[in-house]
Amino acid sequence: MTVSRALRAPDTVSEDTRERIRDAIEKTGYIPNRLAGNLSSRHSDVIGLIVPSLRNSLFAETIQAIADNLGKAGFHVLIAESGHSLEVEETLVLAFLSQQVSGIILHNTAHTPRIRAILTKADIPVIETGDLTRDPIDIVVSYSNFEAAKAMTHHLHRRGYRRIAFVSLATETNDRMRQRRSGYLAALEELDLKQDRQLILETPEGLSGGRDALVRLLDLKKRPDAIFCAGDVLAVGAALECQRRNLRLPEDVAIASFDDLDILDHLVPRITALRLPRREIGLFSASILLQRILKLGGGVIAKDLGFDIIQREST
Amino acid sequence: MTVSRALRAPDTVSEDTRERIRDAIEKTGYIPNRLAGNLSSRHSDVIGLIVPSLRNSLFAETIQAIADNLGKAGFHVLIAESGHSLEVEETLVLAFLSQQVSGIILHNTAHTPRIRAILTKADIPVIETGDLTRDPIDIVVSYSNFEAAKAMTHHLHRRGYRRIAFVSLATETNDRMRQRRSGYLAALEELDLKQDRQLILETPEGLSGGRDALVRLLDLKKRPDAIFCAGDVLAVGAALECQRRNLRLPEDVAIASFDDLDILDHLVPRITALRLPRREIGLFSASILLQRILKLGGGVIAKDLGFDIIQREST
DNA sequence: GCTTTGAATGATATCGATAACATCTATTAA
DNA sequence: TTAATAGATGTTATCGATATCATTCAAAGC
Incomplete structure (x- = not known):
């Protein structure tokens, strides 16, 4: 007993x-x-974190911020990958609860009804970070994918583009992609641009995905004048393919990216992008979580950390 | 008791x-x-995994393979980031042992004496994956950074280059970088090329690091004819800067990379690189770990998974 | 009919730390 | 001098599952 005390509360010994x-x-x-x-x-001093994929380095910044901050407070982060599958997510959440984690952070905002029910009943803070969802399980810390996509589409319109294509990853298993597409469509509506099914594409992830989407769009009879790549490294793949084909950006076609990857600022020309508060999401999530766990009140339910449009030469 | 049995051994109920x-x-x-x-x-059914950094997407593939494989066997992976600090690593290892993990995977092969001692005594399998170290704590599953760097240097020599520069990240806190540099130096020796201090650089990580290194090398009176970028995305940063300056690869300068990132195959020209068995390391580590934990013997101590040189247009 | 056997289930002690309460000692107040 | 008090340490029960041994009961063998 005294040893236990000596380790946890040295002044009492x-x-x-x-x-x-x-x-x-x-x-x-x-x-x-x-x-x-x-x-x-x-x-327990363990926090569970579930991301769709670790390959996507975008999450890395958020994860790092979370782990750093929680680490300082003596907590550890159990990271798991759902591979974009809600069933896997369900398994993982149950595993985390079995491990008696004192908090859970999910990147997804779409969940099975079972998980929603279980997490709502579970007496621990739950944070969702992937999108500013309207009905969070508990707490949501994010930016709005819908608003961000809408804003970028408006931005492209202001820059003079009228045939704006939208490329995303598979929307089937990815609620964020759906939100982005909705934002894009909402902007078209507001701008009185009529939507063209041919300009709305889904493509596999990775550079090849972006390249293939570009190729498909260039093959159209009525080519787009701007392409909004709304996921992962699609914009990079598309831009590099333009380079290979000696297309001039933005004269032949403009390209904008949803995420501001380092490399977008190193390409020639540099690519217009949205800057998302990846790091801030991690920091804020971690501190809200700590507040809740340590019962310091903290009744925040939804935190919108916003986004910025970074205009560069590609649009 | 019967419930416990029903969950773990249903046929006995x-x-x-x-x-x-x-x-x-x-x-x-x-x-x-x-x-x-x-x-x-x-x-416990938890395995501890420590990587220097999550930002580096290179580890992602290994992590994914490990987590996938262990997940199938009902194990969970506790991931932590050491930030290249041996002290942090020490803290993390102790935390893992406190959590009673049944196995530990370290990317680092350099450790504090205290950690070596503790892990040697700890009665759990310990796998190191970052380099084919000569004196593993327990098990090592990797490729040889030394041999890989040496092989690439030889390869560049065979392609006709004689002033081969070597760019790495800070070697101070990174034993893999030191091994690579030693491999490069060993190759020079074998090839009777004399080493030129000006051609051996260290640079910060990231695309800018690669760009800056290139700039410094181009500013030399006696420019290199080939640049071997031995870390992270340095080669990409360097190649993009060449593009910006309208330098032709490989005529004006050749560029080779240590790691085969996706993007190297999408740049124009495509960049020569080493293909490292990132995924295989994960798979093999996971299965060795399982063998050990489940006492299926498995006395493997060192597994060399090799590497390949992928010759492309940049050299 | 009685013992044997094995499948199914139950009872108890235990893992190692901690919450809650008890005890002890030295110091201060009355 | 005695009671009160606080600081330091010790005791006991407990967290929830499981290893181990014990029990029950029905089918099978002699």
């Missing part, structure tokens, strides 16, 4: 004992068993 | 009881407490 304990720990190589500790104290 | 238990679980929303389970059974 005398200087002398503390030293003896320190020596003994050194000598025996004692490492506390936190499973037992957590079981006994009924709360 | 009668059809009837099993069904009643299933109903009860459904009705009450019971979620087993795996902390208690692990404490009692004295082994």
Whole structure:
């Protein structure tokens, strides 16, 4: 008991004992068993984090911010990958709850009804970060995919483009993509541009996905004058293919990206993009989570961290 | 007790009881407490994984392979980031051991003496994956950074280059970078090329790092005819800067990369690179780990998964 | 008919730390 | 001098699952 105290609340133990304990720990190589500790104290120092994919380096910044911040407070982050599957997500959430995590962060905002029910009942903070959803399970910290896509479409319109194509990843399993497409469509509506089915594409992820989408769009009889690549590295793939074909950006075709990857600023010409608060999302999520866990109140339910349009030479 | 059995070994429980238990679980929303389970059974289903950085998408593939494979076997992966600091690594390893992980995977091969000692005594499998180190703590699954860098340098020599520059990230905190540099130097030696201090550079990570290194090398009175970028996205940064300056690859300068990032195959011209068995490392590590944990023997200590040189137009 | 066997289920102690309460000692107040 | 108080340490029960041993009961074998 005294050892337990010496480790968790050193001031409640005398200087002398503390030293003896320190020596003994050194000598025996004692490492506390936190499973037992957590079981006994009924709360763990582990936070569960589920992302759709780790390959996508975009999440890395958010993850890093979360892990850094929680780490400072003595928490650990259990990261898992759902692979964009709601069933896998369900399995993972259950596994996390089994591990008695004291908080869960999900990038997804679409969930199975079962998970919604379970998480609502679970007495731990749950944060969703992928989109500014209207009905969060508990807390949502994000930007609005809908508004961001809409804003970029308006921006392209202001720059003079009238046939704006929209390229996304598969919307079937990705609610964020659906939101972005809705934002794009809403903007067209507001601008009295009529939507052209041929200009709305889905493509596999990766550079090849972006390249293929570009090729398909260039093959159209009525080519677009601007292409809004709303996911992952699609814009990079498209831009590099333009380079290969000696198309001039933005004269022959304009390209804009949803995410501001480093490389967009290094290409020639540099690519217009949305800057999303990836890091801020991580920081804010971590601090809200801590507030909740440590019962410091904190009744925030929805936090909109906004976005910026970064105009560059490609549009 | 019967419930516990029904969940872990259903065949030892009668059809009837099993069904009643299933109903009860459904009705009450019971979620087993795996902390208690692990404490009692004295082994956990969690594996600890420490990587230097998550931002570097290179690790993503290895991580994914590990998590996928261990996930299938019912294990979970606790991922943490050391930020290239040995002290942080030490803290993380201790935290993992406290969590009673049943295995640890480290990307680093350089460790504090304390960690080496603790991990050697710890009665769990420890896998190192970053380099084919000579004295693994327990198991090492990797390719040889030394041999890979040496092979690429030889390859450049065979292609006719004689002033080969070597660009890496900071070697101070990164043992893999040191190994690569040693490999490069060993090749020079074997080739009777004399080493030129001006051609050996360290640069910060990221595209700008690569760009800056290129600029510094081009500013030399005696320019290199080939540049071997041995880390992260340095080669991409360098290649893009060449593009901006209208330098022809490989006529004006050749560029080779240590890692085969997707984008290297999409640039014009495409960049020569080493293909490293990132995914295979993950797969192999996971299966060795499982073998060890499940006591299926498996005495492998060092596994060299090799590498390939992919010759493209940039050299 | 009685023992044997095995499948199914139950009872108990335990994993290692901690919450809650108890005890002890030295110091201060009355 | 005695009671009160606070600081330090010790005791006990507990968290929830599981290893282990015990029990029950029905079918099978002699």
